[in-house]
Amino acid sequence: MFTFKPLLKAIALNIMSWLVFALVLLAVYFALLRDWQMNWGATTEDVNRYMAGDELLEDPELNATRAVLINASPEQIWPWIVQIGYKRAGFYGFDKLDNGGQPSAKSIIPEFQNLKAGDFIPGGEYKGELFNLLEVVEMKPNKSMLWVFLKGTPWQGATWSWGLYKIDDEHTRLVSRLRQKYTFDSAQAVISWSMIDVIEIMMMRTTLLGIKYRAEQN
Known part of the structure; x- marks a missing residue:
């Protein structure tokens, strides 16, 4: 039986x-x-220096500082950062995942160069609704920019800071810092953050290298 x-x-x-x-x-x-x-690509100086938005989150579980050395000036790199965003210039990475399948830009797009503090950058879309909306909180052209996630789980409240540190006329360190406090109020949250903690580097590394490639080629 x-x-x-x-x-x-x-x-x-x-x-x-x-x-x-x-x-x-x-x-x-x-x-x-x-x-x-x-701390992929980051020096001790990169990790220890203050970046815009550090004061907004105290003792975040995610405190990631990544960096690349780019053979270009801050002025040549800045426009590539300014135009980042879903269905804007993309994130220079996994376009099928983070840009709706639309290829990331390979040139500077003039209509996306007027970004200013108080503007919003879409991070993605699901069933016709934007999510992971980023607010441009602080902006110092050719030097630094701070984004804060306003909408969408699980990134709401996270800060994403950019810093451009000139070495000489032809070399710049581009530093990205992502900070977020995790929630552990459910098994789903623990599993979600565990996965994000592991795979987030893939997205950030690709974005940084994408900017480096474009700035050095143009």
Whole structure:
């Protein structure tokens, strides 16, 4: 007589095996890889310096400072940052995920160069509604810019700061700092933040390298 018990037991064991595997990977990540990826490309000076918006969040669980050295002046890099945004110039990264499949811009777009403090930048769209809306809170042309996430989970309240630090006439350090306080009020929130903590570097690294490539080619 057929019984479901062996099948259910096998499925349960399989699920448990995958859960254990995922937990082991997370443990390795937090023990060995997290500090490296949180400061990818950044020097000690980059990590320790004040950036716009640092005072808005106290002791955030996510405090990621990433940087690239670009063979260009701040004036050549700045326009690429100003035009970032969903269905604007894109994020110079995974366009199918973060720009609705529309290719990120490969040139400066004049109509997106009039950004100013108080403006809003769309971060994405779901079922016709914009989410992860970013407000331009502070802006110092060719030097720094601060964005704050106003709408959309789980990023609401996060700060995204940009800094351009001139080395000489042909070299600039571009630094990005992303800060957010995590919530742990549900299993879903814990799983969500664990995944974001691991994969967010892929998006940020691609954006920084995308800006570097474009600024050096134009």
